[in-house]
Amino acid sequence: MNPIFKHGPSPQHRLVLVLLCSAALIFFDHKMNSFEPARGFLQSLVSPLQYLATAPKQMMNWAAENIITRRQLLDDNQQYKINELVFHEQALQLDIVQRENNRLRALLASPLRGDARKMVAEILSVDSDPYTHQVVINRGANDGVYEGQAVIDDAGIVGQILHVGTTSSRVLLITDITHAVPARIRRNGLRLIASGGGVIDRLTHNYVPHSSDIRTGDLLVTSGLGNKFPEGYPVAKVMAVIQDESRAFSQIKSQPVAKIDRLRYVLLLWPEQSNLQGLNESKKLPANKAKIK
Amino acid sequence: MSIASRLIMFSTLLVALLASIMPLPLSVDAFRPDWVLVVLFYWCLALPSRVNVISAWVMGFILDVLLGSTLGVHAGAMAISVYIVAGNFQKIRNFSVWQQALIVGVLSALYHLIVFWLQRFLTDAVFLPSYLYPVFTTIILWPWAFLLLRKIRRNFRIT
Numbered sequence: 468m469n470p471i472f473k474h475g476p477s478p479q480h481r482l483v484l485v486l487l488c489s490a491a492l493i494f495f496d497h498k499m500n501s502f503e504p505a506r507g508f509l510q511s512l513v514s515p516l517q518y519l520a521t522a523p524k525q526m527m528n529w530a531a532e533n534i535i536t537r538r539q540l541l542d543d544n545q546q547y548k549i550n551e552l553v554f555h556e557q558a559l560q561l562d563i564v565q566r567e568n569n570r571l572r573a574l575l576a577s578p579l580r581g582d583a584r585k586m587v588a589e590i591l592s593v594d595s596d597p598y599t600h601q602v603v604i605n606r607g608a609n610d611g612v613y614e615g616q617a618v619i620d621d622a623g624i625v626g627q628i629l630h631v632g633t634t635s636s637r638v639l640l641i642t643d644i645t646h647a648v649p650a651r652i653r654r655n656g657l658r659l660i661a662s663g664g665g666v667i668d669r670l671t672h673n674y675v676p677h678s679s680d681i682r683t684g685d686l687l688v689t690s691g692l693g694n695k696f697p698e699g700y701p702v703a704k705v706m707a708v709i710q711d712e713s714r715a716f717s718q719i720k721s722q723p724v725a726k727i728d729r730l731r732y733v734l735l736l737w738p739e740q741s742n743l744q745g746l747n748e749s750k751k752l753p754a755n756k757a758k759i760k
Numbered sequence: 761m762s763i764a765s766r767l768i769m770f771s772t773l774l775v776a777l778l779a780s781i782m783p784l785p786l787s788v789d790a791f792r793p794d795w796v797l798v799v800l801f802y803w804c805l806a807l808p809s810r811v812n813v814i815s816a817w818v819m820g821f822i823l824d825v826l827l828g829s830t831l832g833v834h835a836g837a838m839a840i841s842v843y844i845v846a847g848n849f850q851k852i853r854n855f856s857v858w859q860q861a862l863i864v865g866v867l868s869a870l871y872h873l874i875v876f877w878l879q880r881f882l883t884d885a886v887f888l889p890s891y892l893y894p895v896f897t898t899i900i901l902w903p904w905a906f907l908l909l910r911k912i913r914r915n916f917r918i919t
Contacts, residue, residue, distance in 0.1 A: 478813055478846050485817040485839045492821075492832030497882050502831055509825045516826065520778045592783050596827040597790070597891055598879040603828075629828070637828050644883050665885060667786070728786050 503630075507608070510632030517603055517635060521591050583697060584737035586610060588618075590730050591635055600643040600663065602626075604733060607634045615695055617736045623701035623724035624648060624689060625733055640727055641702065642667055650702045651690040655680055658690055661702050661721065667728050670703045672719040677710055679717070687721060697736060701725075765918035769810070772799050772909065773819060781826050790890045793897040794868050796823060797838065801845050801864055801902075802909045807919070808849045816842035830882055837874035841867045857903045865899040 476484070496502045572578070588604040606612050608631050616628040618638050626640040639646050644665040651658045657679055661670045675681065685705040691698030703721035710717045776795040784792060796819050803811035820838030824831050844867060845852065852863060872891055879885040912918075 478843060481813040482839060482843045485813055486836055488817065489832035489836030489839070492835070493830055493878070493882070496831040513822065513825050516774075516777060517781065520782045524783050590783075592781055593789075594781075594827050596829050597888070598875075598883065598885050599827070599829055601828045644885060 506630040507632055510630050510635065510637060514632050514635040517592050583739055586735045588733050588735055600640040601629065602638050602730060603635050604638055605635055606735060607632045607636050609633055612636050612735060617696045619700055619734050619736060620725045620730060622726060624696060625725045625727065625730065627695060641723055642727055648696060648702055649690045649692040650687040652681060653686045653688045657681060659687065661687060668722050670721045670723060675717050675719050677717050681705060681708055681719060683708055765916055768916050768918060769803060777822060790893050791897045793894055793901040794871065797841060797868055797871055798898060798901055798905045800842055802906060804842055804845045805849050805853055806913055808846055812846050813839050813843050833875055833878045837871045840874060841871045857906055861899045861902040864902045865895050868898040869895045
C-alpha cells in the first residue's frame with residue numbers, strides 16, 4: 468500500500484528531530500557520562516545479539532577442537548605435562564620467596580599482600596569500529612564483575628572493564644585512545660604513563676624527560692598507583708626511544724606484551740581481600756596460590 | 761502491512777546487525793561492508809513510507825550500543841545518509857543497479873566521514889585511509905544485496 472497523500476511529519480522534520488536526539492545523546496554520553504547506569508542495562512539488552520553473532524565462530528572453534536588427530540592430542544598432552552612440571556617447580560620456589568617476602572614486609576611494618584581472586588573469561592566479540600578498541604567478554608554482573616576491573620591475559624595487561632551487563636561486559640583495551648595505564652620500568656623503577664594511541668600494537672609515553680634512563684627493550688610493569696591495576700603485571704616493551712633535543716620531551720614508543728589482536732581467553736582480577744564475593748580460602752594451600760575459578 | 765511481512769523486514773535488519781558485529785580476523789575486518797546501511801537503503805528505496813529517517817536512527821543507535829561507541833554517533837550518521845535516499849528515492853529507483861551501487865558507495869563514504877568527523881571532534885582520532893575501505897566492499901555488496909532483498913520482498917509480497 469502506497470499512500471498518495473503522505474501523513475506524519477515530513478522527512479526534514481524527522482531529520483531535525485533525530486539529529487537533535489543524536490546531539491543530546493552525544494553531549495550527555497560523552498561530556499556528562501550520564502548514561503553509565505543505562506549502558507549496563509543496554510549491554511544486557513543486546514547481549515543475546517552478541518551471543519548469536521559469535522555462534523558461527525564458536526562452532527568453528529568447536530569443530531577445530533574436535534576434528535583433531537590422536538597424535539596431536541598426545542603431543543599436546545606431553546607438552547602440558549612438561550609445562551606443568553616446570554611451573555610446579557617454579558610455584559614451589561615462589562612459595563618460599565613469598566613467605567620470605569611476607570616476613571621481610573612484616574619486619575618493615577608494611578602491609579602484607581594477599582591473594583587475588585581470578586576468573587577466566589572468553590572473548591565474545593571484538594568491535595569492528597576502528598575508533599574504539601574494545602572487546603566483549605562472557606562474564607557480567609552475575610559473576611561479580613565490576614566497572615574498572617583489571618583484565619589480563621597470559622602475557623600481560625589487556626585492559627579494564629568499561630560497562631557491566633548481566634551476562635556479558637565490555638573491556639576497554641589499553642591501546643584505546645582514551646586509555647592510560649600507570650606503569651614503571653622493571654629495571655629501575657622509573658614511573659611512566661602508558662597511553663593508548665588507537666593503534667593495536669603501539670603505546671605512547673608522554674612527558675618523559677630527556678635525562679631519564681630508558682632503553683629499547685625495557686619492560687614496563689604496572690605500578691599500581693592508580694588503584695585500578697594491581698602492581699607488577701607486564702604492560703609493554705619499549706620499542707623506540709627518540710631523543711630529539713629540539714623537543715621538550717623524548718618520544719617513547721612501546722608495544723603491549725599482551726597479544727591484544729589475538730585474544731581468546733582473558734583473566735579477570737579482583738583486588739586483594741575482596742569483599743565482593745567472599746575471601747578465597749587458598750591461604751592454607753600454598754602450592755595452589757592462584758585459585759582459578 | 762501484515763505482521764508476517766513486518767517480521768521478515770525486521771529479520772533482514774537483524775541479520776544485517778549480526779553481520780556487522782560478527783567476529784572476523786583483523787585483516788578482513790577493515791573491509792567489512794556496511795550491512796545495516798545497505799539493508800536500510802534497500803527498504804528505504806522499496807518502501808519509503810515504512811523505513812525512513814527514524815528507523816535508520818534507531819538502527820544506528822543499536823549499532824552504537826553494540827559497538828560501544830559514544831551513543832548517537834552512528835545513529836546521526838545513519839539518519840543523514842538515509843535522509844538523502846529518502847529524499848531522492850524516486851530518482852534512485854530508476855537507475856541501473858550499478859549506478860545505484862555508485863550512489864550507495866558515495867553515501868557510504870559520507871556515512872564513514874560523518875562518523876570520523878564526530879569521533880575526531882570527541883576523541884582526537886587520526887584519519888587513516890583504512891577507514892574508507894568498507895566503501896569499496898559496500899559498492900560490491902550492493903547489487904547482490906539488492907537482488908536478494910528484492911527476491912525476498914517479491915516472494916513474501918511485502919508492500
